[in-house]
Amino acid sequence: MGLHRLQIRGTLGQRVLGLLLSPDxxxxxxxxxxxxxxxxxxERGTVPAGLWMGWQMIKLIFMSAMVNTYWRVMMWRxxxxxxxxxxxxxxxxxxxxxxxxxxxxSCALALFLVVHEELTYxxxxxxxxxxxxxxxxxxxxxxxxxxxxxxxPMGPAVKEKCPQVEAVVRVYRSQSNLIKKxxxxxxEDAVFxxxxxxxxVLSFTFIQGDAVTALEAPNSMVITRxxxxxxxxxxxxxxxxxxxxxxxxTVTGLVADAPRNTHLKYHLIASLKTIEDERWMSNWxxxxxxxxxxxxxxxxxAGLQQQMVRLGDEYVGGSWASGKNLVLFELQPITNIHLxxxxxxxxxxxxxxxxxxxxxxxxxxxxxVSCMNYINLASARSVTRAREVGLRKVxxxxxxxxxxxxxxxxxxMSVLTMGVSLGMLALGMPLFNxxxxxxxGLADLFRPMTLTxxxxxxxxxxxxAGVYPAILLSAYPPSGILKGTATRGKSGRSVRKVMVxxxxxxxxxxxxxxxxxxxxxxxxxxxxxxxxKAQKWVLPVRGGTNSRENLSxxxxxxxxxxxxxxxxxxxxVPGRQMGNYAISIVDEADEKNQGMYHLYFDExxxxxxxxxxxxxxNYEAGLQTDVSDWDRRSSGGFLVNQAAMKAFGVTTPLEMxxxxxxxxxxxxxxxxxxxxxxxxxxxxxxxxxPLVMEYFTPNxxxxxxxxxxxxxxGVMAHAEQVxxxxxxxxxxxxxxxxxxxxxxxxxxxxxxxxxxxxTVMGLIVACLGLLGLSAFTAAQRTREIGIRKALGASVGGxxxxxxxxxxxxxxxxxxxxxxxxxxxxxRWLAAFAARVPVTPLPFVLAGxxxxxxxxxxxxxxxxxxxxxxxxxxxKHP
Amino acid sequence: xxxxxxxxxxxxxxxxxxxxxxxxAYGVKIREQIEQDTGSLWSFATIYRPLDKMTRNQLVQKxxxxxxxxxxxxxxxxxTVTPAGEQALLELQMAHSRIWDGxxxxxxx
Numbered sequence: 001m002g003l004h005r006l007q008i009r010g011t012l013g014q015r016v017l018g019l020l021l022s023p024d025x026x027x028x029x030x031x032x033x034x035x036x037x038x039x040x041x042x043e044r045g046t047v048p049a050g051l052w053m054g055w056q057m058i059k060l061i062f063m064s065a066m067v068n069t070y071w072r073v074m075m076w077r078x079x080x081x082x083x084x085x086x087x088x089x090x091x092x093x094x095x096x097x098x099x100x101x102x103x104x105x106s107c108a109l110a111l112f113l114v115v116h117e118e119l120t121y122x123x124x125x126x127x128x129x130x131x132x133x134x135x136x137x138x139x140x141x142x143x144x145x146x147x148x149x150x151x152x153p154m155g156p157a158v159k160e161k162c163p164q165v166e167a168v169v170r171v172y173r174s175q176s177n178l179i180k181k182x183x184x185x186x187x188e189d190a191v192f193x194x195x196x197x198x199x200x201v202l203s204f205t206f207i208q209g210d211a212v213t214a215l216e217a218p219n220s221m222v223i224t225r226x227x228x229x230x231x232x233x234x235x236x237x238x239x240x241x242x243x244x245x246x247x248x249x250t251v252t253g254l255v256a257d258a259p260r261n262t263h264l265k266y267h268l269i270a271s272l273k274t275i276e277d278e279r280w281m282s283n284w285x286x287x288x289x290x291x292x293x294x295x296x297x298x299x300x301x302a303g304l305q306q307q308m309v310r311l312g313d314e315y316v317g318g319s320w321a322s323g324k325n326l327v328l329f330e331l332q333p334i335t336n337i338h339l340x341x342x343x344x345x346x347x348x349x350x351x352x353x354x355x356x357x358x359x360x361x362x363x364x365x366x367x368x369v370s371c372m373n374y375i376n377l378a379s380a381r382s383v384t385r386a387r388e389v390g391l392r393k394v395x396x397x398x399x400x401x402x403x404x405x406x407x408x409x410x411x412x413m414s415v416l417t418m419g420v421s422l423g424m425l426a427l428g429m430p431l432f433n434x435x436x437x438x439x440x441g442l443a444d445l446f447r448p449m450t451l452t453x454x455x456x457x458x459x460x461x462x463x464x465a466g467v468y469p470a471i472l473l474s475a476y477p478p479s480g481i482l483k484g485t486a487t488r489g490k491s492g493r494s495v496r497k498v499m500v501x502x503x504x505x506x507x508x509x510x511x512x513x514x515x516x517x518x519x520x521x522x523x524x525x526x527x528x529x530x531x532x533k534a535q536k537w538v539l540p541v542r543g544g545t546n547s548r549e550n551l552s553x554x555x556x557x558x559x560x561x562x563x564x565x566x567x568x569x570x571x572x573v574p575g576r577q578m579g580n581y582a583i584s585i586v587d588e589a590d591e592k593n594q595g596m597y598h599l600y601f602d603e604x605x606x607x608x609x610x611x612x613x614x615x616x617x618n619y620e621a622g623l624q625t626d627v628s629d630w631d632r633r634s635s636g637g638f639l640v641n642q643a644a645m646k647a648f649g650v651t652t653p654l655e656m657x658x659x660x661x662x663x664x665x666x667x668x669x670x671x672x673x674x675x676x677x678x679x680x681x682x683x684x685x686x687x688x689x690p691l692v693m694e695y696f697t698p699n700x701x702x703x704x705x706x707x708x709x710x711x712x713x714g715v716m717a718h719a720e721q722v723x724x725x726x727x728x729x730x731x732x733x734x735x736x737x738x739x740x741x742x743x744x745x746x747x748x749x750x751x752x753x754x755x756x757x758x759t760v761m762g763l764i765v766a767c768l769g770l771l772g773l774s775a776f777t778a779a780q781r782t783r784e785i786g787i788r789k790a791l792g793a794s795v796g797g798x799x800x801x802x803x804x805x806x807x808x809x810x811x812x813x814x815x816x817x818x819x820x821x822x823x824x825x826x827r828w829l830a831a832f833a834a835r836v837p838v839t840p841l842p843f844v845l846a847g848x849x850x851x852x853x854x855x856x857x858x859x860x861x862x863x864x865x866x867x868x869x870x871x872x873x874x875k876h877p
Numbered sequence: 878x879x880x881x882x883x884x885x886x887x888x889x890x891x892x893x894x895x896x897x898x899x900x901x902a903y904g905v906k907i908r909e910q911i912e913q914d915t916g917s918l919w920s921f922a923t924i925y926r927p928l929d930k931m932t933r934n935q936l937v938q939k940x941x942x943x944x945x946x947x948x949x950x951x952x953x954x955x956x957t958v959t960p961a962g963e964q965a966l967l968e969l970q971m972a973h974s975r976i977w978d979g980x981x982x983x984x985x986x
Contacts, residue, residue: 024941025929028954032904033921035948059922067929 013057020064029060079405082388083412093772097377098417100768101465104370105414105421105457107761110432111363112453113440118356121261121338125203127294130166131334132301134158134291134308135343138595139326145595147287148343149173152280154329155195155291157311164299167200170272171264171290173347178730179268180243181231185731190258190267191244193275201294202264202334208238209253218273222253227267244270260439263337263348264290284316290347292334305331344580355751362755365506366762367457372499373769374410374465379472379496380776386476393478402474410466414458422454435753437746468495496773497809503766504813504854505820508846510759512821513828515842517752520829521745523836529741530679530688531574532610536737538573539703539719541727551700554726561718563709568608569700570601574681575741576702583692585648586660586669596644597689598663599681600696606639606676608706614642615653616674619695628668628696635663635670636695642678644690661692670694683744687833704737763850767857770806774858778802778865785865786873795866802862803855810854814847884969888927888936890915892966895937895956903942903953928956936962 018026033056040049087094125131136150155170172193179188198204199211206214207225214222221242228237228251237251249270258265295304308329316327332341339353378385389402397405425432426442433439444450555567572578578597603619603626605611619626619636626636638661642653650656653675662669678688709715723732778785785798793801822838829835865873884892894910895902904921907928912918931937942953958966 024954027951028904028939029921029925031948031951031953032908035905036908038947056921059920060925063922063926067926 011054011057013054013061016061017057017064020061033057033060076408079408080412082405083409086385086409092775093377096768096772097374097413098420100373100765101370101414101417101461102421102424103761103765103768104367104373105418105454105461106425106428107758108363108367108457109421109425109445109450109454110436111359112457113444113450114436114438115356115360115363116449116453117261117438118339118351121351122263122334124259124261125334127297128335129333130297130299131201131292131294132331133334133337134293135330135332135341136287137326137328137330138287139328146343148341148346149287149290150329151284151286151316152289153282153284153315154311155289155293157315158291158293158308161311162304162307164296164304166294166296167197168291168293169195169197169201171195171198171292172272172275172288173290174244174270177244177268179231181241184231185729186230187731187733188267190265192264192266192269193272194269195272198269201292205256207235207254207256209251211253214253215269215271216273217250217252218271218276219247219249220252220274221249221268221270222255223251223268224255224257224266226257228254242268244268247274249274261338263341263346263350265348287345293331301331352747355747358751359754362510362758365510366758366765367461369503369506369762369769370765371461371464372503373765373772374413374461375468376496376499376769377772377776378410378465378469380773385469385473389473389476390478390480393476399474403470406470406473407463407466410469411458411462414461414465417461418454418458432757435750435757437750497805500766500770500773500806501809501813501816503762503769504810504850505817507759507763507766508814508817508850509821509824510755510762511846511849512817512842513825514752514755514759515846516821516825516829516836516838517748517755519842520832520836521748521752524684524745524748524832524834525742527684527834529574529684530611530677533574533738533741535707536573536608537705537707537715537719537734538737538740539705539723539732539734541701541703541730550726551697554703554722557722557725558703558705558719560722561715563707563711563715564705564718565708566604566608566706568602568604568704568706570599570605570702570704571696571699572599573702573704573737573740574609574679575683575737575744578681578691581663584662586662594647594690596647597681597691599691599693600699601693602695602700605693605704608704609679611679612677614675614677616657616672618674626673626695628670628694633668635661635668637670637673639674639676639693640672641676641688641691641693643688644692645675647690663692663694684834685744685748685832763853767853770854771857771861774802774806775861778861782865782868782873785868786870789866789870790874795863798866799859799862802865803858806854806858807851810851814850818843818847883972884965885927887923888931889966889969891924891927892931892936892958892962896958896963896966900955900957902956907956931962932956934961935959936965 014030017030021029033053037049037053040052122128122131133148134150134154136147136154138145138147152170155168158165159168174191174193177188177191179186179191194215196213196215198215199206204211204222209222214220221244223231223237223242225235228235231242232240235254237254240251241248242251243249258267295301308331312327312329337346338348338351339356341350392402392405422445426445429440429442429445551569555569558564558567578599580595581598582594583596583598584594603621606613606618616639618639628635640648640656640661645653645656648656648659650659656672656675659672660669661672676693680688681691682689705715705719707715719734720732723730781802785793785802788798788801821843825838829838890911891907894907894914898906898910904924908919908921908924911924928937932939936959937956938959940955940957942955944950944952
């Protein structure tokens with residue numbers, strides 16, 4: 001058929017006719033008309049013959065269309081009528097069916113939104129398949145580290161040496177930015193400095209300004225629409241000035257806000273020329289700047305990759321720190337960054353591919369559960385439908401037509417249901433966003449992509465749910481059905497059993513997983529992280545003004561309030577980012593240079609955070625020799641944690657005390673003063689990493705206030721007053737340490753919430769199915785129940801009789817789900833350094849929970865059947 | 878007496894024409910023959926509508942012929958009247974004669 005249609009050429013009329021008619025009919029009819037036309041052409045000329053043919057075609061088309069559609073409409077009207085009658089005859093059944101399926105569809109669609117966004121990160125860039133980012137791998141004797149930002153001179157080197165590259169752009173992320181316009185001042189995180197070719201490599205939507213020149217001059221800045229509104233209140237911003245820290249910038253471009261699905265979520269982009277500094281940017285030893293490039297079309301990327309490796313060898317190979325380090329530059333497709341990048345200092349925390357897969361799996365499962373519901377209820381009701389089938393067969397319906405009818409039935413249901421579920425989703429969107437930590441709107445729901453997905457889901461559900469009833473029901477012999485001897489609902493009983501068990505396996509699986517995930521989060525939060533996170537209020541001092549200049553005055557002023565016990569200044573606090581720099585032990589035969597996290601603080605940090613000293617001493621107050629000095633390149637001494645000690649290859653803290661450490665490329669040298677017990681300065685998901693601590697004043701940008709008070713408001717008011725006195729220019733942006741630290745578990749909490757929500761959904765759907773099924777069984781056994789009652793059966797006994805099958809099935813489902821979930825969760829937990837022991841409790845809880853919910857939904861119907869007066873039920877036809 | 882389902886006038890005309898044409902009955906020829914016999918030139922749609930219906934009801938049978946040069950290598954489709962078709966014609970004839978039985982029109986010609 002398809003082939004035939006493709007072959008049809010010729011006039012429009014012929015093509016239309018070709019669509020309406022079967023191949024043979026078309027061949028006959030158009031052949032006839034053409035034959036007469038050929039004769040006519042000789043008689044009266046081409047034009048009249050053509051006109052005649054057109055007229056004949058039109059008439060024929062009308063005729064065929066009339067005949068075809070008339071009967072089709074009649075058939076469909078009849079089918080729809082029977083679908084509608086079936087629905088309205090049994091409203092409970094219809095409601096359960098539609099509700100169950102709608103829940104499943106909403107879940108699937110919501111998850112599609114999430115998964116689609118995750119999978120299309122950075123696909124929107126023009127020619128995104130030609131856009132790459134250069135990453136840098138540094139291999140030392142002890143560790144291999146992969147960095148997202150790379151050395152400054154690499155970008156220009158590539159531009160110079162690789163002709164197959166169309167454009168290269170370096171993007172520098174600025175960490176502390178205080179942006180001001182008149183009296184409006186805010187900290188901004190997403191401030192980037194970029195070269196002018198940025199817009200050649202990545203795609204931006206320019207509203208005002210010229211993409212070619214916008215970032216050419218120093219002190220120019222391109223801002224997004226929301227930034228324009230935030231600082232200027234309007235969008236006519238070209239030529240306006242905006243102040244960042246101590247420098248003024250001219251706005252040279254206005255772009256649309258960054259889309260949600262990009263790893264580079266920009267707000268303000270300034271020209272790199274502004275901060276250009278030859279000494280800084282000619283350094284091959286740092287990993288500081290993100291470098292993107294776009295290759296020319298049809299370029300051999302593997303070849304370019306080879307060239308990158310050679311460039312690395314040429315400039316840095318073997319030369320960094322006594323020749324023991326290897327440096328490797330690699331190309332990373334921009335579309336892979338979000339889900340596949342495992343690099344250090346990534347601009348945005350990358351997405352979690354496992355999570356995406358998990359969500360896809362959960363969505364699919366919930367959809368499957370609800371499809372099974374439909375199948376179960378449809379097959380259970382097959383007895384009633386069987387009469388209809390019998391009658392249709394008697395009046396001449398073919399099996400094929402019946403199969404089509406049942407598919408149509410299911411499709412119609414699923415279209416209807418999709419309507420319901422789109423409505424549900426539109427209403428439930430805020431809730432979903434809250435649960436999953438997303439920001440979808442109604443517009444996302446009605447995008448072509450989503451609607452396509454909806455159509456696919458409808459198709460899958462329609463076919464998936466229709467196939468079983470279609471085959472089962474259409475196979476009944478009409479004589480048997482009409483005589484009433486056809487298998488009364490027995491057929492398909494084992495299939496129903498399997499499906500109910502499967503549904504509950506999934507529900508239990510989700511339930512146990514959710515409980516264990518919650519358990520794990522709770523465990524991580526409860527576990528002592530190695531430091532005291534209670535009663536700590538942190539005030540970061542950012543925006544060009546360092547606290548070091550008047551640190552002691554600020555401290556004294558703050559301590560004026562009795563609620564503030566102690567104050568310590570540090571470069572960072574647990575839970576926040578820390579710098580990672582090279583460090584080595586001096587005078588060892590094999591001088592290993594390795595990257596370690598660095599934390600700078602004053603003498604009050606260790607006591608305030610109650611970090612345990614294993615050996616040596618803390619910095620002493622007033623002891624100038626303990627303080628490192630930038631200008632004299634001397635270190636006052638280091639504290640290291642156990643992990644760092646082990647990384648240095650030292651076994652006992654006492655041994656460590658004698659060593660001398662050297663930072664970076666020999667910038668500062670000093671002795672190890674003390675060894676502290678490991679404390680979790682990152683989340684408890686991972687093991688504690690090596691940490692080196694130093695009393696180094698230039699970076700003490702965070703003040704931690706140890707509080708002991710009931711009067712929190714008083715303390716805050718006092719702090720604000722002091723703050724405004726010393727830093728009138730900078731907004732105060734304080735946070736509580738414990739809450740801030742717990743944010744590290746956001747990803748897990750989102751997972752737990754989503755899993756929890758879907759557990760509930762899956763369970764509701766499964767119970768809806770159970771409700772329908774038990775209602776059906778009860779109805780079928782009305783007479784049996786009547787007889788049993790007449791013979792003296794009790795209501796309780798009948799309840800057991802009617803429910804025991806289901807209970808057995810759910811028991812089996814539990815037995816199947818438990819080992820599965822155990823294996824699954826063991827794998828999930830394996831990724832955590834601190835993991836909760838798996839106890840039988842979640843299993844028992846989930847098992848008992850599902851059992852109770854199932855018993856409740858079954859006994860509603862069973863009870864109703866059991867209490868009916870037997871006189872009534874025996875009269876039941 | 879059994880209730881009869883009579884052929885329509887156009888069905889009748891087409892059926893008879895097919896019988897008359899014998900093994901040469903295909904769309905174009907049928908149309909020409911009808912023009913000869915009745916003086917009116919039917920459109921193809923007018924012919925095919927009853928023809929398709931009769932094909933479905935198996936009063937006529939459609940056979941695909943060999944590809945012919947005059948139609949540019951395309952096949953003609955020939956129609957023959959099935960026994961059921963002949964039966965229908967016979968019934969129609971009988972009905973005609975019963976209807977007209979005992980009535981004579983005065984011809985003005």
